[in-house]
Amino acid sequence: MAELTKGEIKRNALVKATIELVNNSGFHAAPMSKIAKMANVSPATIYLYFENKQDLVNQVYIEVKAAFTEYAFESFDPKMEVEEGFEIIWKRIADFKLKECEEAMFLAQCDNTPMIDEPSRQQGIKHLQPLLDLWERGKNEGKIKPLSDYILYAYAINPLSFLMIAQKRGGFQLNEDHLEEAYQSAWSSIKK
Amino acid sequence: MAELTKGEIKRNALVKATIELVNNSGFHAAPMSKIAKMANVSPATIYLYFENKQDLVNQVYIEVKAAFTEYAFESFDPKMEVEEGFEIIWKRIADFKLKECEEAMFLAQCDNTPMIDEPSRQQGIKHLQPLLDLWERGKNEGKIKPLSDYILYAYAINPLSFLMIAQKRGGFQLNEDHLEEAYQSAWSSIKK
DNA sequence: TAAAAAAGAATGAACGTTCATTTTTGTTGT
């Protein structure tokens, strides 16, 4: 297994506590003292690993985003056919949003607020490149509508965030059938 | 024209300032003192109109949501054909998100964070009923896929929020062509 | 046993909220 130093363990606990507190209370009600307590650490210790609160949140965002995209592209190979590649990526993303619900919620919140500073946001976007490349190829091969990447993302990927939040908030339960329906909606809104 | 009392004017200024500050800095960096200053009002005056900061944000949310849905359904008539009704509502919503960008951004932020308390959130959802009714009818008439309202919303309406935020953040410009493409994507993902 | 990591207590700033006054408004009697 991964050899984690004591420092890495503490840092991970801080990251996890930050995600949990920000998810459940929002940035404004996630004070450093609570984050420290939840991570079983002194407030002062946070400053051994992070410059300040903004830096903490930025770093958590970048790391979670990286974990998200790594998960998304894990079984994807750029040599795949466009249809297969998209399906695999889409389903991995759906998987992530359902299984790693806390992380996904955190990303959704960051992506819709001024919580994260601009450089970190840019940094987070970079990892999506393989998907954009796949779409580019799909457009060239006449398999995907020649739409802006923003529109493709809005209709093919982003709806999953909405569904995840709806699920988390109550009532609605996202089951296997729903997921297949959602995938069909996603694909049919971008396929040529 | 509307006869506004001095109090209503002040209250409106407070609402506007809240939206602007929360949009640009987030709840955590929108202190009452700044909201007051931006509304040209003393901090103490806020408490003549709102119980406390949470109440202020809740009320602003409910009011903006009400304005949003009123705008969305303005030219809609429940007796319309399903296709026409949906197109009209969709385009009004798109209009709102582009023209009343500040209000729409505020709603998007509220809908993706724990900023608003649960009762106010529920209150905000109620106004969407005409759209859900239209979908219900569309399903009965075999014109709309028999999907959960959540999924329909996720694919037909919510993508507009993503596009609006992308536009606001930079680079991407949402023009007439984009809008028509987006509408086609929206309709094709829910039509039977 | 020296250096690094961690802790808890301390600090000053900033926050939400309230308080004691002042200003504005609207009503009354003349």
Added chain:
DNA sequence: ACAACAAAAATGAACGTTCATTCTTTTTTA
């Protein structure tokens, strides 16, 4: 029409609290 005045609205300063961050000391590591 207006002076007198009570009620309402609005204010700036002040309050107690909480926050992010730092300082000093203790504990752990190597």
